[in-house]
Amino acid sequence: LDLAAVAAGGAERDHEVDRACRMAVQALASAPGVVMHSSLGAVHDGPVPPVAVLGEALARVVVACRVHAGIERVVIAGGDTSGYVTRALGVEALEAVGPVRGQALLCRVTAGDLVVSGLELVLKGGQIGRDDLFETARTGAGP
Numbered sequence: 001l002d003l004a005a006v007a008a009g010g011a012e013r014d015h016e017v018d019r020a021c022r023m024a025v026q027a028l029a030s031a032p033g034v035v036m037h038s039s040l041g042a043v044h045d046g047p048v049p050p051v052a053v054l055g056e057a058l059a060r061v062v063v064a065c066r067v068h069a070g071i072e073r074v075v076i077a078g079g080d081t082s083g084y085v086t087r088a089l090g091v092e093a094l095e096a097v098g099p100v101r102g103q104a105l106l107c108r109v110t111a112g113d114l115v116v117s118g119l120e121l122v123l124k125g126g127q128i129g130r131d132d133l134f135e136t137a138r139t140g141a142g143p
Contacts, residue, residue: 001016001017001020001036001037001038001054001057001058001061002016003038003046003047003048003049003054004046004047006038006049006053006054006057007046007047007048007049007053008047009053013049013053013057016057017057017060017061020036020057020061021060021061021064021065021068024036024061024064024065024069025064025065025068025069028065028069028071029069032138033134033135033138034065035134036058036061038054038058051080051081051084052084052087052088054081054084055081055083055084055085055087055088056084056088058076058081058085058088059085059088059089060088062074062085062089062119063089063115063116066115066116066119067115071119072118072119072120073106073119073120073121073122073137073138073140074119074120074121074122075104075121075122075124075133075134075137075138076121076122076123076124077124077126078124078125078126079123079125079126082123082124082125086109086121086123089109089111089113089116089119090111090112090113090116091109091110091111091116091121092110092111092112093109093110094107094108094109094110094121095107095108095110097120100122100129100133100136100137101136103128103129103130103133103136104122104123104124104128104129104133104137105122105123106120106121106122106137107120107121107122107123108120108121109121122137
């Protein structure tokens with residue numbers, strides 16, 4: 001996601017989120033896993049959206065990927081970001097499914113929205129998990 005476009009709000013934000021949704025769905029059609037990020041590298045001078053706005057944008061991408069690509073599992077990185085994305089998804093409860101090889105917890109979502117309900121989430125805090133956490137979560141490798 002282009003942070004400056006998301007921070008701009010209005011039609012520019014909507015256009016950027018729609019673009020990100022299309023790109024993610026297209027990528028999932030040809031690859032088993034996709035990493036969506038908002039990082040622009042170590043230095044970023046431009047506007048940054050409030051984390052709640054970023055969470056809403058990322059939640060829209062998750063829903064689009066669920067509807068159009070049938071994803072069943074998502075890893076959300078960043079403690080604050082994870083909280084805002086789950087809030088924007090309308091998560092009412094998380095049921096522990098099991099550990100992701102001792103690095104994080106895989107959870108199943110209960111939500112009022114049937115599209116979101118049943119989705120599996122790994123909420124990755126800032127400094128937890130080894131370099132292989134995303135791939136381990138994707139493949140479902142055990143404890």
